[in-house]
Amino acid sequence: MSLLKILVYPDPALREPSKEVERFDSELGNFIRDLWETMLAYDGVGLAATQVGKNLRVCVISWKEHRLILVNPRITGTEGEQIGEEGCLSFPGIFEKIRRPLKVRVEAVDEAGKPFSLEADGFLARALCHEIDHLDGRLMIDHLSHLKREIVRKKLLKRSKEERKKP
Numbered sequence: 001m002s003l004l005k006i007l008v009y010p011d012p013a014l015r016e017p018s019k020e021v022e023r024f025d026s027e028l029g030n031f032i033r034d035l036w037e038t039m040l041a042y043d044g045v046g047l048a049a050t051q052v053g054k055n056l057r058v059c060v061i062s063w064k065e066h067r068l069i070l071v072n073p074r075i076t077g078t079e080g081e082q083i084g085e086e087g088c089l090s091f092p093g094i095f096e097k098i099r100r101p102l103k104v105r106v107e108a109v110d111e112a113g114k115p116f117s118l119e120a121d122g123f124l125a126r127a128l129c130h131e132i133d134h135l136d137g138r139l140m141i142d143h144l145s146h147l148k149r150e151i152v153r154k155k156l157l158k159r160s161k162e163e164r165k166k167p
């Protein structure tokens with residue numbers, strides 16, 4: 001087991017669309033375990049493979065009693081809308097109000113390749129949209145106005161400069 005390095009915006013790898021998983025082997029299982037442990041270690045609700053520089057359609061979510069491992073997930077239906085605060089391990093310290101569907105239906109396979117589907121609403125629907133967005137190279141700031149996006153970008157650039165100045 002090892003903790004993975006989380007990429008921070010504006011790392012260009014966060015924009016890479018991920019490839020479908022085709023091999024359900026022990027290498028995939030080990031990667032999913034590392035992704036899971038990394039999410040927990042950083043206190044995240046979710047983490048996508050894209051965020052650790054791995055170009056695979058895999059994401060994990062841990063929220064309340066929900067423990068989800070999603071391989072090759074697709075949103076197959078949405079209903080309604082909600083606006084709520086969202087954060088992301090690739091945007092440290094940034095929390096923004098973002099519009100998402102109120103309900104989603106997702107189809108995916110598990111780490112052994114077995115298909116399953118689920119329906120979720122509220123915060124879990126938000127988390128699913130957020131993580132599946134990552135797999136398509138889409139980020140939470142893409143849902144913000146141009147002006148707000150610029151403010152977030154400047155904040156994170158300033159922070160990364162300050163980080164580099166630290167001894």
Ligand code: NI
Nearest residue numbers: 087088089090
């Ligand atoms: Ni995120």
